[in-house]
Every structure is written in C-alpha cells, then in structure tokens.
Amino acid sequence: MKNNITILAAIIIGASVVSLGFITEKLGAPIWLIVLVPFPVGMTLLYLFLKEPFHIWLITYMTTLALYTVIHVIMSYFFKFNSLIPAWKLRV
Structure with a gap:
C-alpha cells in the first residue's frame, strides 16, 4: 500500500487525457488521431505517479x-451519451 496513486494524481491523469483529446478534436484532427493522441500522455503520467515496475504499470493501465x-x-448504449470518447460513436 506504499505506492498507491492519490486522488489528486488520478484527477491530474484524467484531466490531462480528456483535455488533450478535446483539444485534438477541436483542432479538427481525424478520428484516429483524436483517439491516439491522449494515450501516451495517460500512460506516461500513470507510470510516473505509480512508481512501480513495468509489469505492474502495464497491468494497471x-x-x-x-x-x-x-x-x-x-x-x-443506455443513455445515448457519446462524449466519453467523442470520436467513437456507439449509438445503436
């Protein structure tokens, strides 16, 4: 329990990933780039905050x-809500 991620670290990771995805979408990037761009940021921040070996980080991610x-x-599906991943429309 010595290396738990704090609530603040989780908020920083989430806000960074969502903000970067939003900015990428607003700049008119193609869908594949909107989905791809936030991944390295989230992965890097999680690795830095987690301070665990690579295999633990990979499982966590x-x-x-x-x-x-x-x-x-x-x-x-249930709420017709697509803004979690704006470029990934799942309406049925």
Missing part, C-alpha cells in the same frame, strides 16, 4: 483501459 471502455459502452 490495461485494467483502467478495460474499465473505461466498459463504462463508455454502457453509457453510450
């Missing part, structure tokens, strides 16, 4: 990404 994807699919 993949778990977070999977959870985010599940939340996005549920929100998009």
